[in-house]
Amino acid sequence: MKLTSRIPAYTLAELIVVMILTTIVVGLAFSTLRLVQSHMTAIQANYDKKREVGQFNSLIELDFNRFNNxxxxxxxxVLTFKNPLDSLNYQFSESKIIMGEQTLNIPISEKVFFYDGEKREAGEIDAIRVVMDSLNKAQFFVFKVNDPTRKIN
Known part of the structure:
Protein backbone atom coordinates (compact mmCIF):
# COMPACT_ATOMS: atom_id res chain seq x y z
CA MET A 1 0.00 0.00 0.00
CA LYS A 2 1.38 3.15 -1.20
CA LEU A 3 0.45 6.35 0.59
CA THR A 4 1.10 9.34 -1.57
CA SER A 5 -0.47 12.48 -0.48
CA ARG A 6 0.41 15.81 -1.88
CA ILE A 7 1.00 18.68 0.45
CA PRO A 8 -0.61 21.81 -0.91
CA ALA A 9 2.19 24.30 -1.59
CA TYR A 10 3.34 26.93 -4.06
CA THR A 11 5.90 26.11 -6.67
CA LEU A 12 9.18 27.94 -6.97
CA ALA A 13 8.03 29.65 -10.18
CA GLU A 14 4.91 31.00 -8.47
CA LEU A 15 6.95 32.41 -5.60
CA ILE A 16 9.37 34.14 -7.99
CA VAL A 17 6.47 35.74 -9.89
CA VAL A 18 4.96 37.01 -6.62
CA MET A 19 8.33 38.44 -5.52
CA ILE A 20 8.81 40.19 -8.86
CA LEU A 21 5.32 41.71 -8.71
CA THR A 22 5.88 42.82 -5.09
CA THR A 23 9.17 44.46 -6.07
CA ILE A 24 7.46 46.37 -8.89
CA VAL A 25 4.67 47.58 -6.59
CA VAL A 26 7.10 48.67 -3.88
CA GLY A 27 9.26 50.46 -6.47
CA LEU A 28 6.22 52.34 -7.78
CA ALA A 29 5.23 53.27 -4.23
CA PHE A 30 8.68 54.70 -3.46
CA SER A 31 8.86 56.65 -6.72
CA THR A 32 5.39 58.08 -6.04
CA LEU A 33 6.47 59.00 -2.51
CA ARG A 34 9.55 60.78 -3.88
CA LEU A 35 7.39 62.69 -6.36
CA VAL A 36 4.93 63.72 -3.64
CA GLN A 37 7.80 64.85 -1.39
CA SER A 38 9.28 67.03 -4.16
CA HIS A 39 5.86 68.58 -4.79
CA MET A 40 5.42 69.24 -1.07
CA THR A 41 8.83 70.90 -0.95
CA ALA A 42 7.87 73.16 -3.87
CA ILE A 43 4.53 74.00 -2.25
CA GLN A 44 6.26 74.83 1.04
CA ALA A 45 8.79 77.09 -0.74
CA ASN A 46 5.95 78.86 -2.57
CA TYR A 47 4.04 79.30 0.70
CA ASP A 48 7.16 80.70 2.41
CA LYS A 49 7.64 83.22 -0.43
CA LYS A 50 4.00 84.30 -0.23
CA ARG A 51 4.29 84.67 3.52
CA GLU A 52 7.45 86.77 3.23
CA VAL A 53 5.91 88.98 0.54
CA GLY A 54 2.79 89.46 2.67
CA GLN A 55 4.91 90.19 5.71
CA PHE A 56 6.97 92.76 3.81
CA ASN A 57 3.82 94.39 2.43
CA SER A 58 2.27 94.63 5.92
CA LEU A 59 5.44 95.95 7.54
CA ILE A 60 6.11 98.61 4.92
CA GLU A 61 2.47 99.78 5.06
CA LEU A 62 2.69 100.07 8.85
CA ASP A 63 5.99 101.93 8.66
CA PHE A 64 4.71 104.32 5.97
CA ASN A 65 1.87 105.33 8.29
CA ARG A 66 3.91 105.26 11.51
CA PHE A 67 6.78 107.54 10.49
CA ASN A 68 6.61 111.22 9.47
CA ASN A 69 9.74 111.51 7.35
CA VAL A 78 18.47 102.45 1.82
CA LEU A 79 14.92 103.54 2.62
CA THR A 80 14.93 105.48 5.91
CA PHE A 81 11.88 106.07 8.09
CA LYS A 82 12.15 108.74 10.81
CA ASN A 83 9.95 110.35 13.41
CA PRO A 84 10.90 112.30 16.54
CA LEU A 85 11.12 109.15 18.66
CA ASP A 86 12.44 106.45 16.35
CA SER A 87 14.04 105.60 13.03
CA LEU A 88 14.19 102.50 10.85
CA ASN A 89 16.17 101.51 7.74
CA TYR A 90 15.25 99.16 4.91
CA GLN A 91 18.40 98.01 3.10
CA PHE A 92 17.61 96.62 -0.35
CA SER A 93 19.82 94.21 -2.26
CA GLU A 94 19.23 92.02 -5.31
CA SER A 95 17.99 89.01 -3.36
CA LYS A 96 16.95 90.25 0.09
CA ILE A 97 15.65 93.11 2.20
CA ILE A 98 17.16 93.88 5.59
CA MET A 99 14.76 95.70 7.91
CA GLY A 100 16.48 96.43 11.20
CA GLU A 101 17.25 92.98 12.62
CA GLN A 102 14.91 91.14 10.25
CA THR A 103 15.91 89.79 6.82
CA LEU A 104 13.46 88.76 4.12
CA ASN A 105 14.67 86.77 1.11
CA ILE A 106 12.62 88.58 -1.52
CA PRO A 107 14.23 89.47 -4.84
CA ILE A 108 12.97 92.88 -5.96
CA SER A 109 13.15 93.66 -9.66
CA GLU A 110 11.83 97.22 -9.55
CA LYS A 111 11.32 100.01 -7.00
CA VAL A 112 9.68 103.27 -8.03
CA PHE A 113 9.49 106.13 -5.53
CA PHE A 114 7.05 109.04 -5.58
CA TYR A 115 6.56 112.35 -3.84
CA ASP A 116 3.32 114.28 -4.40
CA GLY A 117 2.50 112.02 -7.34
CA GLU A 118 5.79 112.60 -9.17
CA LYS A 119 8.52 109.99 -9.60
CA ARG A 120 11.68 110.52 -7.62
CA GLU A 121 15.07 108.88 -7.81
CA ALA A 122 16.08 109.81 -4.25
CA GLY A 123 15.25 112.14 -1.39
CA GLU A 124 11.98 112.53 0.47
CA ILE A 125 9.19 110.22 -0.67
CA ASP A 126 5.56 109.52 0.21
CA ALA A 127 4.83 106.45 -1.96
CA ILE A 128 6.55 103.39 -3.35
CA ARG A 129 5.69 100.81 -6.00
CA VAL A 130 7.51 97.51 -5.60
CA VAL A 131 7.69 94.69 -8.18
CA MET A 132 9.08 91.37 -6.98
CA ASP A 133 10.66 88.63 -9.08
CA SER A 134 8.97 85.89 -7.09
CA LEU A 135 5.31 84.86 -7.30
CA ASN A 136 4.59 85.84 -10.89
CA LYS A 137 5.93 89.38 -10.62
CA ALA A 138 3.93 90.27 -7.49
CA GLN A 139 3.63 94.01 -7.04
CA PHE A 140 2.09 96.44 -4.61
CA PHE A 141 1.80 100.17 -4.09
CA VAL A 142 2.12 101.81 -0.67
CA PHE A 143 1.53 105.47 0.07
CA LYS A 144 0.92 107.84 2.94
CA VAL A 145 -1.14 110.98 3.09
CA ASN A 146 1.13 113.92 3.72
CA ASP A 147 0.36 116.25 6.57
CA PRO A 148 -0.74 119.67 5.21
CA THR A 149 1.71 121.43 7.55
CA ARG A 150 4.63 119.81 5.66
CA LYS A 151 3.82 122.05 2.66
CA ILE A 152 4.04 125.14 4.85
CA ASN A 153 7.41 124.18 6.30
Missing part, protein backbone atom coordinates in the same frame (compact mmCIF):
# COMPACT_ATOMS: atom_id res chain seq x y z
CA UNK A 70 10.59 108.91 4.68
CA UNK A 71 13.70 109.29 2.54
CA UNK A 72 15.48 107.10 0.00
CA UNK A 73 19.22 107.16 -0.65
CA UNK A 74 19.93 105.82 -4.14
CA UNK A 75 23.68 105.40 -3.54
CA UNK A 76 23.30 103.03 -0.58
CA UNK A 77 19.88 101.67 -1.65
Missing amino acids: ITYDKNTD
